[in-house]
Amino acid sequence: MDLHTLLQRAQNLTNEARADCELPPVERTLQQVLQATNELHARVTQTGGKEIQAHILLGSKGVDLPKLNQKLEALSARKTFEPLDVVKADTDVCTFLKSERENAILSVIEDTNKNISDSVSKQKWATMNSVWNEEKTRLLDALVAPSQNFIDLQRLPEPTILNQYCQPRSCLDSMELLYAQEIRQYNELLLKGSNRPNLVQKFAQLASSFRDPQLTDMWTLLACVTQVGEPLNSDPVKSRQQRPEFVAYAKSYLERRYKLYMSSQAGGCSSSSQLALAYVSHRFSTQQTIGLVDTVGGKPLWPLVYYGLRCGSTETAVKFLREAGASHDDFAQLIEDRNAGESNSRIESQLRLQYANKIRNSTDAYKKAVYCILLGCDVNEVHGEVAKTIDDFLWIRLSMLRPGDAVGYGHLQALILEKYGEKYFNASQQPYLYFQTLALTGQFEASIEFMARRDSTRVHAVHMAIALHELGLLGGARSVSQPLLSIDIVDPQPLRRLNLARLIRHYVQRFERTDTTEALHYYYTLRCLRDPKGRNMFLSCVCDLVVDSGVLDTSRFDLIFGSRQVGGDQDEVTGGLFHQFNCPEFDTRTMAGLVADELASRGNFEMAVRLYEMAGRYNLALKHLSILLAQVVQLPTLEGSLRARLGPEAQRFSRLLASDSIEVEPKMRCSFVLLHDLLLFFNYFHDGKLSAALEQLQHTRLMPSTTDDVEFCLANVKRLSGEVIKVVPDVIVAAMEITHNQYKKLKADGNAGALDQSQMHSLRERAKALSNMAATMPYRLPYDINRRLMQLELVMY
Known part of the structure; x- marks a missing residue:
């Protein structure tokens, strides 16, 4: 059969289909049929048999799988915690209220997450800043050369380990x-x-x-x-x-020293003029006077004048000038006027002109030096033939300065410190x-x-x-x-x-632990300075000394602030080195409050409580004591533990509150009293005194005895502070265990009388009330707490 015949038969079949059925005709050529077959085969091959079976199964139930996939893809998980759309109140009140409630919950969650993130970031950067400051301080302490950069550093504490059985020896030498x-x-x-x-x-x-x-x-x-x-x-x-006093005092010192030197070389003389004559005679021989001009009594004039001035005796210089003749009267008059505090500009001008024309090139180095000293000429001249030592050089340069010449004084200082410096000297x-x-x-x-x-x-x-x-x-x-x-x-x-503060602290930190009394007196010299926070530097140093002594080391604390008397209730302390420094600017109470703030910021609440009490800041003392009690109140008492140390402290504060010896805020008083009652409750509970524990718990009115008391107890819980709320789950479990132990004891007696039945029913009622309260608490209890409560309640039925 050829293709032509096949095409005719296909057309006939098409015509017959049109005549026999009412379906809409579909004209598709063989090529289109082949293409559609290939596409179907490729799609079936790619998707696999399981997806085809899923299509067949869901299709038989009337489910359109492609449309379902499109709907699933359109869903977004990002909208789960987004605010819901507000529903118009006039159409659906219930839906509107539900939407508002969910939006409020979502906003609380979002704010909480943001606050947590900000707090974590802040603590992270604070920690990094502290670590970097410690490292910078160590590097700065290791430097020996002067730094000229302004660096903001905090003091780094240096830990020291001492043998507790040995008394510390002084680190100070004689x-x-x-x-x-x-x-x-x-x-x-x-x-x-x-x-x-x-x-x-x-x-x-x-x-x-x-x-x-x-x-x-x-x-x-x-x-x-x-x-x-x-x-x-x-x-x-x-x-x-x-x-000008500083220049005058320095000159006077150099002159007195040189006068002693002259006396040692020339022997003791009764007057400065005789000393100058003897010294010149001792120093200058006939050959050494070559080049020196002008003489008086057979001695070179200008060396006599120079050494008279050099030993601080201007009268000696004037005497030799007068004896030398009238040609030197102007110079003598200039010296006399200077001693009288006067100035003669005419004579000074004449002598300067004379120096410029004649004296500058003179062979007499002493005459040239005297002119420069008195007239201030050639300030950069070294005068090496006259000034043999650094003392001579300094004396000449200081003598050339006029009173109030700040510029010349600064040039001399820069010459010594910067131009010459340590290497030259x-x-x-x-x-x-x-x-x-x-x-x-x-x-x-x-x-x-x-x-x-x-x-x-x-x-x-x-x-x-x-x-x-x-x-x-x-x-x-x-x-x-x-x-x-x-x-x-x-x-x-x-x-x-x-920086005096840095110098003293670096010096004192070596012995502040062994010679605390001396350290306090050195720190007292910083009383007029302020730290970057504006605090008195003396208080800041003592604060660091106490804080760095250690968390549990109270010996230095007692040494500085005094030790409390046995049985004392309020600020009854004896001794204390700091009491001797009490003054109008600060006293022991101020110091105690400052140290307490620093200890509290570092998390050492136990020592901070004692210091806040000493400072009279009882609200803060009770606040931090309550924070500590909330952490350990439910634990059993172990020797040397934090709970064992807090017990007597809480008992003492309780007596103070009962006697109205201190004034605190009502909210703070309520929280502390409740925590103290719970401390006693857990003491009875861990000691096995269940009846006393139950009585103490009923005194707090926190736990229900019947289901009717649940609402009342929940209302009380909602008014509690955060410190007390932390303990409530443990209190519920302890109350449930007491109830279970009482129930088990009654059941073990075997005498199921009417009274016992009534008591057992009452205990089951109490257990049910505790479970109801745990279930309706305004916050979620830990999983272990809920599981323990359910177990104890179930074994009672």
Whole structure:
């Protein structure tokens, strides 16, 4: 059969189908039929037999599977916790109320999740910040060179482990103890309101007993250049450049030292003029006077004038100038006018012109030096032939300064500190020389910081800083969190500022645990400073000392604040080192409150309770005591445990409240009294005194005895604080166990009389009331609690 014949038959069949049935005709060619067959075969092959069977099964039940898939895909889980659409109240009230209730629940869930996330993030960053601050403090303490960056750091506590069976030995040597005694005596005078002595002078007298010439010279120098009667009230860094006393005192010190040197070389002389003549005769031979001009009595004139000025005797210089002839009267008159505090501009102009024309190129180095000293010419000239030592150089440069010349004074300071510096003076090998150079040029802060780097001189640097601070002469840092030595951009260059708080704390932390009394007196010198939080620095240091002593170490606590008398109820403490520092600015109560706040922030509530009580802040004391009780009230009492320590404390506060000895908020009183009653309840319960425990529990009116009491007890629970609510689940379980034990005891007796039956029924009623209360609590109880309650209730039926 050919294709043509097959096509005709197919057409005939099509015509017959049109005539015999009423179905709509479907015209499809063989190619279309083949294509549809292939598509059906491919779809069946891809989807698999199980899906086809599912189509057949669901199709036989009238389910359109493709449409069902489309509906499932359109569903979104994201809308599960989204607010529901508001239904119009005038159409469906029930649906509207249901929607509002669900929206309220969802909003609470969303707010709770957000608060939890914010709290976790805040705690995470706080922890990271604390760790970084600790690491930065360790790095800063390891530095030995002065830092010029302002770094905000917190003090890092350094743990120390001591043998509890050994008494701690003092970490102070004999010299440090002598210094500490002077500090203690000085503070005692201040606290008594007596006139404060000059602490620099006191330390200078003490240093003379150490039999160390260099140390004696250091303190003598400091005492000489800081001769002030009363402490200065202005900024010491800014006022130091404007006050001529510091230059005058430094010159006077250098002149007295050189006069002693001249006497040692030329022998003792009765007058300064004889001393100058003897010294010049001793120093200059005939050959050494070559190049020196002008003589008087066979001796070179200008060396006599120079050494007369050098030993501080201007009268000697004037005498030699007068004896030299009338040609030197102008110079003598200039010196006399300077001594009288007057200035003669005419003579000064003539002498400057004379220096520029003749003296500058003179072969007499002493004449040239005298002209420069008195007229201030050639300030950059070194005068190496005359100034053989650093003392000579400093004396010449200081003598060239006019009163109030802050710019020239600053240039000299920058020359010593920045241009020459430690390397030029070989400070590592000659520390005393470099210290004296800085101190003589009024750079006390830099000199103290330099001495504080060395272990052998740190103790002296600390007490120099304290003494200058008490005199108002130390340039302190703007903030106690700054580096030890820093630069303030508003200060005259090149002066620095010293962080006294950092210096003292670094020094005291070595012995604050073994010599606590001395440590407190050192910290008292910081009473005028403030920490970054605005707290008194003395209080802040003592707070850190107590807090860092440890969670359970009460020995240092008792040493500082005093120990409570046995049987005392309210603030009955004896001793305490801090009582001697009570003053109008702060007292023991203030200190106790500050330490309590710090302990509470670190989670040490047990010690904070005692300190809050000492500070008279009873609301906070009861609050933190209630927080602690809520954690352990349901536990059995073990020796040495937190619960064992809190029991007597709670009993004592209960007596205070009962006698109205303290005033607290009613809500705080109610929470604490209820927790104390529950503490007694659990004491009876764990001791097996079930009747006493049940009686104590009924006194609290928290647990129902019948189903009729459930609503009343639930209303009471809703008014409880969070601390008490934490204990309620354990109270329900304990009440259920008491009920079960009583029921089991009655059942074990075997005498099922009418009275026993009534009691058993009453116990079952109580168990049912407890179960109902647990089921209707305003919050979900833990799964273990619910399971235990169900087990105990079921065994009673």
